Amino acid sequence: MTTILSNADSFQLEAAIAGNHADLFFLDAQAKGGLIAQEAGCSWTYIPTEQSGTIPFPSTPDGTSALDAISGFYQTHPVRNLGVWSLSPAETTDLDVMLLARGFQLGWQPCWMAIEIATLRSDFVAPNDLLIKPDNETLLHSLTALPYSGKDSCGNTNLQNSNPDQVQRFVALWQGKVAAQGLVVFGGGVAGIYNVGVVPEARGKGIGKAIVSAACLHAFQKGYHYATLNANNMGRPLYEQLGFKWINDGLTWWITDDRLSTRPPGPGQVALAEAVGKGNLSILDTLPAADLNVPLCNGMRLLELAAHCRQEASAEWLIAHGALCSVLDAWDMGWENRCIAMLSQEPAAANQLYGMHRYTLLHVAVERNDIALARLALSANPDLRLRDKIHGGTALNWAQHLHRHEIQELIQAHYSRH
Template identity: 50%
Template sequence: MLLQDDAAPRQLEQAAAFNHTTLFGQEAEALGGSVLSRGGLSWTSGTPHSPSMVPFPELQPDDAGRRLDELIAFYLQYPPKGAGCWSLDPASPADLGVRLLARGFQPGWRPRWMGLDLQQVLSDHPAPKGLEIEIDNTLSLDHIKGLPYAQVVMPSPQKAEIPGQWMRFIARWKGKIVGHSVVFLSTGPYGAAGIYHVGVVPRARGLGIGKAVTLAACLYAREKKYRYAVLNSTDIGRHAYERLGFVTVGEGWTWWLVTDRLLAHPPAPREVELAEAVGRGDAAALDRLRSLYGPADLNRPMTNAMTMMQLAVHCRQSAAAEWLIAGGAACSVLDAWDLEWKDRARQLLATDPAAVNQLYGEWNKTLLHFAAERNDEELAQVALSAGPDLQLKDKLYQGTALGWAQHLGHRNIAGMIETHMR
């Protein structure tokens, strides 16, 4: 039995979740791990060389904290190479994200769930002359420089539930491997074809190769009598998938755990208690905790490297942020801006103009980098009015704020920075 007829968007979301869950399990077993399950929470064990996955928890509010504590205890005893938790929207329970952040996970990206009726796949797309696509599940692609997902491990046929459940499509152009994709076929009432690991080397992008390897996977699934294909996409990949006929059926949530941080600073029960109260904006709990936490506690980074103030900002809990400030927590210009305290942000800069050059997060982005990234012209004007150092570069891309604005096509902000440089 497979997902058939005219599936509604929510059914396609469920099909994507089911496909991901099954795939994670088989990937874990292929790498020597296993799947564990306790009270509505399942996860793959992971290994020192592979991450654990926590697919789509279905937890009861009165039991969620205990189950997540058991998960963290497992990771402390058997550390994986990181961990990722996936959820549909809304999560179950609704405050799942707060509970995970309190225990060391950090905010992740939001998957865009997309679905395609394979009877309506759009197959007429230009591709480079001489492009060849072949099925190959055994060839190692580790040596292909710049190929995303090159280290994907394909499970052996003996692990498959059905023949041909996993297939990898490799694109060759001008005698070299330039791209690939993987299709994973799940079975049952939500059985669908999951499209994964679509990647093209940098020099061959923008030529239609990504669409070609995705189309090959879709046509294979259709030959196997599958009605629907599902995938998760970033905003960057969405337009390419839409040209094949995929439509957005919903968005999800992810949270990610850095093992080294967990091992160095396991979340203490009192830290979890405070973080959950802040993240939920629980006024009664915060009042009860007032006398227990001093400025050092409130400003100390949590397991996930966020401060309590950053947690309040992330969860849009302005009242909790005020509670933190009253207790001695620091509030940065970016914190104030993101809480819609724009006058306070301006006042903070007026009092300390050097704060405009504060470096935020692991990427060392400045206030102006955030303005360029978000295309926030008002924030850019506020930052520029404080006389920022325009030569400061982020840590990951080594780009100035002007470089970010130009790369992202945010012309107005680029023009504002260029004008300020004259």
């Protein structure tokens, strides 16, 4: 049985968060008729009915053998939603490079937060007719407007009924209807709070704070000292108002299609990508010749991988052996003078389209809120009428939507001069 955490520092809390998340993933797989496997110190899940899986917090000195075994498993077990979760920095050396080489894409960064429950704030306002109760029985699958109510949501299919001692769901009723839900998982020595969701018409009324508070107090009554959660940008201010504090950001990588079973990366591609990402020129020199401009299984080009991994020597090696370097590649490598020279020589390069969005250098600047990159792109007098493929927006549209006010002003000033 896990010891309940007390007098914890941030490192202990982070480890507890990892343990609690792993418990959630394992319990969820069991509740959905899935399986849990283990190899070389790494565990992972597979849920056939969802074609999904999770590799939680891999920690092994031999990451290559573990990841090869795991990749081999998923190549023979159809999966369309596979996630790897990690603390930051990752406990497995070069985990990022090894995953990208094996077909994973970079994911979002979880925002780990925790609170010592004794310090929970209660100075918030909620509707007088709000009723919050522990409820592991009510079926919520039909409430499509309630976040995390779907059967494929992690922790929302029979999980609380299968493990009532470790899992407790809370339901909030307002004006006689279900308005919100939240889930508590006890594990890793803490109470992990998940699936906090409020229906749209009930938001902004303190109901989210109330259900989180109820979950925390329930955990405190069971003897737990800390509650933890993973916040998104919208939820973080709410949790901070209750007294939660940021601990650290995590890391994730994802596969969201059938690439592992239909077009998995071969050993040669994996070896090439790993050598680039690790900056191992001696290995690059020994590998068979290959087209260095062909995207990897995850869609990244080798120069993008080198830039992501901050491997300048690898980038120079790739260019010397035939890889095409775009202005964005050069920018991401920190080669500002080279970018200026490239655009001076070929101004039309400012209109090159990138990624699945098929958007321009200026779109990228807006997305990143990179003022210097925006100035660079505008210096080449780009075609400001170009729209991205996904949203159909110009760079100015993006700036307006994302509230990038300084870049918006730069673009509008450019319009007025031209």
